[in-house]
Amino acid sequence: MGERSRVVILRELLPAGRELLSDRFEVSSLGLDAGWQQMLAAAAGADGLVTDLTFAVDGELLDAAGPQLKVVANFGVGYDNVDLAACAERGVAVTNTPDALTNATAELALTLAMAAARDLPGAEKDLREGRWQGWDPARWRGFELSGATIGVVGAGRIGGRFMELVAGFGGERIYTSRQPKPELEARFGAERVGLDDLLRRSDLVSLHLPGTPETRHLIDGRALGLMKPTAVLVNTGRGTLVDSKALILALEEDRIGAAGLDVFEGEPNFDPGFLTTPRVALAPHIGSATYRSRDEMSRLVAANVIAVLEGREPPNPVT
Numbered sequence: 001m002g003e004r005s006r007v008v009i010l011r012e013l014l015p016a017g018r019e020l021l022s023d024r025f026e027v028s029s030l031g032l033d034a035g036w037q038q039m040l041a042a043a044a045g046a047d048g049l050v051t052d053l054t055f056a057v058d059g060e061l062l063d064a065a066g067p068q069l070k071v072v073a074n075f076g077v078g079y080d081n082v083d084l085a086a087c088a089e090r091g092v093a094v095t096n097t098p099d100a101l102t103n104a105t106a107e108l109a110l111t112l113a114m115a116a117a118r119d120l121p122g123a124e125k126d127l128r129e130g131r132w133q134g135w136d137p138a139r140w141r142g143f144e145l146s147g148a149t150i151g152v153v154g155a156g157r158i159g160g161r162f163m164e165l166v167a168g169f170g171g172e173r174i175y176t177s178r179q180p181k182p183e184l185e186a187r188f189g190a191e192r193v194g195l196d197d198l199l200r201r202s203d204l205v206s207l208h209l210p211g212t213p214e215t216r217h218l219i220d221g222r223a224l225g226l227m228k229p230t231a232v233l234v235n236t237g238r239g240t241l242v243d244s245k246a247l248i249l250a251l252e253e254d255r256i257g258a259a260g261l262d263v264f265e266g267e268p269n270f271d272p273g274f275l276t277t278p279r280v281a282l283a284p285h286i287g288s289a290t291y292r293s294r295d296e297m298s299r300l301v302a303a304n305v306i307a308v309l310e311g312r313e314p315p316n317p318v319t
């Protein structure tokens with residue numbers, strides 16, 4: 001029998017996926033605190049690498065792994081951390097984990113939308129800090145989603161599911177997408193519009209785009225200026241979609257209604273202005289963090305590695 005292939009999990013893969021890999025391959029895992037030098041050293045000689053959005057998969061890492069490397073399996077649907085050209089040049093397959101996190105992420109977008117619209121974080125903070133003095137008809141008033149015009153920016157899998165979840169609010173649904181989505185139009189009466197039109201008309205704007213050079217700061221000061229002063233902005237896509245400084249300013253100057261954010265530029269760092277900005281619901285990138293989703297994502301990572309190392313087409317190639 002030949003030597004078993006080597007798979008290096010550069011940070012962490014949950015047991016649901018790790019066990020599938022360990023049954024077949026020589027597997028090592030560095031853990032969440034792994035630093036870059038440690039990753040470069042551990043990657044040497046790997047046939048497969050399990051990666052995630054917290055670090056760059058670039059030429060340096062691929063060269064440190066060596067020419068036997070066959071697959072980079074990214075734990076996540078987004079793969080903006082992976083240099084696809086560098087992988088292609090070296091003949092390395094890249095895979096991701098779509099579908100598994102569609103429900104979880106769309107549900108978090110709705111959670112943030114509702115929390116932001118009613119300023120749940122602000123109201124809860126008042127309660128926890130002893131500022132609840134009794135019933136006050138003017139206090140803690142927010143926005144209703146019932147009857148709202150809901151704008152979905154990027155109507156892919158997650159945006160489409162989000163649209164399905166909010167359909168019960170009635171109102172109108174509009175979306176942007178490179179391709180028309182006849183299914184969303186037929187099922188939810190959705191209308192495809194341009195971004196500026198969507199921003200002007202929406203009471204809730206939910207972002208569901210990947211982080212690419214083209215989508216960087218799609219929502220900047222100009223875009224925020226088009227939104228209604230009562231509109232809620234939700235971002236569960238990538239932090240780079242939104243210009244943080246411009247958003248903080250828009251909230252502070254009451255130029256938009258509220259914001260719900262799961263992703264940030266430069267995370268786990270984020271603009272500290274968000275901590276003191278009014279009417280903002282914040283989460284530490286937990287879009288896919290349900291038991292079901294993260295286990296399924298882990299299994300998908302493993303299924304992709306196994307397929308490539310056994311000489312088959314992976315289920316989720318990204319190119």
Ligand code: 8YV
Nearest residue numbers: 052053075076077078287288
């Ligand atoms: C993942 C995400 O948790 O899938 C994505 O693109 O942003 C998250 O849902 C993350 O990628 C884990 O690596």
